[in-house]
Amino acid sequence: MNLFSDIHALVIRNLEAMAAAGELPAGLDMAAVSVEPPRDPAHGDMATNAAMVLAKPAGQSPRAIADALAARLAADPRITSAEVAGPGFLNLRLANAEWQGVVRAALQAPETFGRSDMGRGRKVNVEFVSANPTGPMHVGHTRGAVFGDALASLLAYAGHEVTREYYINDGGAQVDVLARSAYERYREANGLEPEIREGLYPGDYLVPVGEALKAKYGRALLDQPEATWLEEIRGFAIEAMMEMIRSDLALLGVKMDVYSSEKSLYGTGKIEAALDTLRGMGLIYEGILEPPKGKTPEDWEPRQQTLFRSTLHGDDVDRPVMKSDGSWTYFAPDIAYHYDKVQRGFDALIDVFGADHGGYVKRMKAAVSALSNGRVPLDIKLIQLVKLWKNGEPFKMSKRAGTFVTLRDVVEQAGADVTRFVMLTRKNDMALDFDFDKVLDQSKDNPVFYVQYAHARIRSVLRKAAEAGLAVDDAALSGADLSQNGHEAELGLARKIAEWPRLVEIAARSNEPHRIAFYLYELASDLHSLWNRGNEEQGLRFLQEDSSASQAKIALARATAVVISAGLGILGVTPAEEMR
Numbered sequence: 001m002n003l004f005s006d007i008h009a010l011v012i013r014n015l016e017a018m019a020a021a022g023e024l025p026a027g028l029d030m031a032a033v034s035v036e037p038p039r040d041p042a043h044g045d046m047a048t049n050a051a052m053v054l055a056k057p058a059g060q061s062p063r064a065i066a067d068a069l070a071a072r073l074a075a076d077p078r079i080t081s082a083e084v085a086g087p088g089f090l091n092l093r094l095a096n097a098e099w100q101g102v103v104r105a106a107l108q109a110p111e112t113f114g115r116s117d118m119g120r121g122r123k124v125n126v127e128f129v130s131a132n133p134t135g136p137m138h139v140g141h142t143r144g145a146v147f148g149d150a151l152a153s154l155l156a157y158a159g160h161e162v163t164r165e166y167y168i169n170d171g172g173a174q175v176d177v178l179a180r181s182a183y184e185r186y187r188e189a190n191g192l193e194p195e196i197r198e199g200l201y202p203g204d205y206l207v208p209v210g211e212a213l214k215a216k217y218g219r220a221l222l223d224q225p226e227a228t229w230l231e232e233i234r235g236f237a238i239e240a241m242m243e244m245i246r247s248d249l250a251l252l253g254v255k256m257d258v259y260s261s262e263k264s265l266y267g268t269g270k271i272e273a274a275l276d277t278l279r280g281m282g283l284i285y286e287g288i289l290e291p292p293k294g295k296t297p298e299d300w301e302p303r304q305q306t307l308f309r310s311t312l313h314g315d316d317v318d319r320p321v322m323k324s325d326g327s328w329t330y331f332a333p334d335i336a337y338h339y340d341k342v343q344r345g346f347d348a349l350i351d352v353f354g355a356d357h358g359g360y361v362k363r364m365k366a367a368v369s370a371l372s373n374g375r376v377p378l379d380i381k382l383i384q385l386v387k388l389w390k391n392g393e394p395f396k397m398s399k400r401a402g403t404f405v406t407l408r409d410v411v412e413q414a415g416a417d418v419t420r421f422v423m424l425t426r427k428n429d430m431a432l433d434f435d436f437d438k439v440l441d442q443s444k445d446n447p448v449f450y451v452q453y454a455h456a457r458i459r460s461v462l463r464k465a466a467e468a469g470l471a472v473d474d475a476a477l478s479g480a481d482l483s484q485n486g487h488e489a490e491l492g493l494a495r496k497i498a499e500w501p502r503l504v505e506i507a508a509r510s511n512e513p514h515r516i517a518f519y520l521y522e523l524a525s526d527l528h529s530l531w532n533r534g535n536e537e538q539g540l541r542f543l544q545e546d547s548s549a550s551q552a553k554i555a556l557a558r559a560t561a562v563v564i565s566a567g568l569g570i571l572g573v574t575p576a577e578e579m580r
Contacts, residue, residue: 001105002501008035044091051088062088099494100482106559107478119160128352130167133241138404146423150513158508171262179234185210274339313366389435424517452576454524458561480551
């Protein structure tokens with residue numbers, strides 16, 4: 001049940017009736033007509049912009065349209081008042097029974113309440129994390145992993161068919177550096193002094209890799225030329241790093257559906273095929289780029305290169321795909337990889353990148369636009385930095401990693417649930433402070449605790465009611481006389497529950513899972529407010545002397561728990577049964 005959609009449909013039907021009656025021109029485009037909560041709750045329960053957006057195409061004043069529409073809407077038993085405000089906004093108040101009906105709907109279908117079919121089974125690929133397989137994941141990867149996983153869950157909740165994908169960057173020079181670093185740890189395992197020279201990876205995480213290499217090869221690779229062991233150790237080390245990455249992701253509760261390898265694109269004709277497709281469109285040419293203004297990008301050369309005419313698909317400049325020496329640029333395999341995703345039949349692509357990849361946004365969008373003939377949209381979400389704090393100071397780097405704080409460091413300090421929720425308390429393109437002291441504090445200022453505490457309180461009420469002999473299963477509660485929940489605080493909580501289906505669709509449409517975390521905090525706040533008022537007003541307590549009244553009030557609490565549980569499920573957080 002989506003009450004906002006129901007009232008929106010009511011508004012559209014009345015506008016169509018007005019057109020049929022000659023009060024509006026026929027054939028008006030009503031796509032821009034919306035029904036949403038008013039900015040100021042004092043103005044009503046819902047507001048529609050219908051008169052404002054239809055005035056110009058209808059050739060009428062907004063006020064005239066609003067007055068006529070208000071008269072029609074007020075005749076519906078669900079609407080208690082329809083008031084025109086300002087130049088033509090229409091504020092609506094709904095009968096209490098409508099909000100109470102939302103509570104009943106949540107209890108009648110707790111597993112599906114709020115779910116949407118807006119995705120209609122569209123296939124969406126969400127590529128996220130994609131950390132270089134050269135070491136453990138750091139705190140920035142943690143935020144990207146949480147964001148991508150929550151976004152995938154949100155889209156699935158809204159009716160999409162979602163694939164979670166990790167792109168293994170195992171085709172560049174960095175994996176050769178990994179191999180050389182692992183070889184030094186192999187030497188160390190054989191009792192020699194490792195030479196961790198500048199440019200190699202210094203972290204202790206490669207020590208076990210060196211020991212595993214010794215167990216497999218003994219001393220056979222010692223004093224051998226690099227050409228003898230580089231490829232073998234590179235593959236061995238990459239697999240070891242990927243095992244570490246999979247383990248870290250599992251610690252955070254993230255499981256990928258697909259792992260794709262950059263290396264698999266080389267020597268297989270896939271890069272050539274993607275570029276040939278673009279060449280067939282007249283989008284590949286030989287040319288010399290103008291020198292860029294300001295900072296010179298790494299892929300600019302003042303000589304003839306093979307270029308992708310990305311400016312025809314929204315980019316600022318054309319982009320090199322092959323250097324003058326005949327080697328591929330970093331962009332070429334990325335084009336081939338995204339072409340592969342397009343060919344796999346996805347209806348939409350989402351990439352989750354670190355903030356330092358901002359320069360890649362326009363070129364990747366241009367490539368996907370060209371390769372899919374504009375059919376497949378690509379949304380790129382940039383993840384801003386996370387600053388870690390503890391005891392009022394920046395959290396120190398991990399000795400194991402060598403240069404940074406790892407995902408495992410964070411999760412072992414704060415726990416997976418806390419880590420996931422806090423990582424979604426800011427929009428992805430905003431920097432985030434992660435203070436270990438604050439995220440573990442049990443107070444209203446800690447959003448994780450505040451939401452978990454709301455769910456735990458409700459579970460406590462349900463347990464106490466069951467112990468008192470009340471039927472508190474969903475079937476029994478959905479049959480309660482909910483008209484007894486007529487206090488403004490109770491109706492306010494029901495209104496917030498009613499926003500859930502709408503909020504899911506808004507968040508899914510904009511690819512913004514942080515909206516779920518924000519909403520849950522507001523919902524928890526309304527629940528705690530009602531609870532606290534019950535300490536002062538007997539009639540607002542969830543447990544009453546009259547069993548009928550108790551069931552009605554517990555039904556409201558249980559419906560709140562249904563939504564909290566669903567929202568936390570999207571975020572990948574386990575609802576608390578009790579607070580310790």
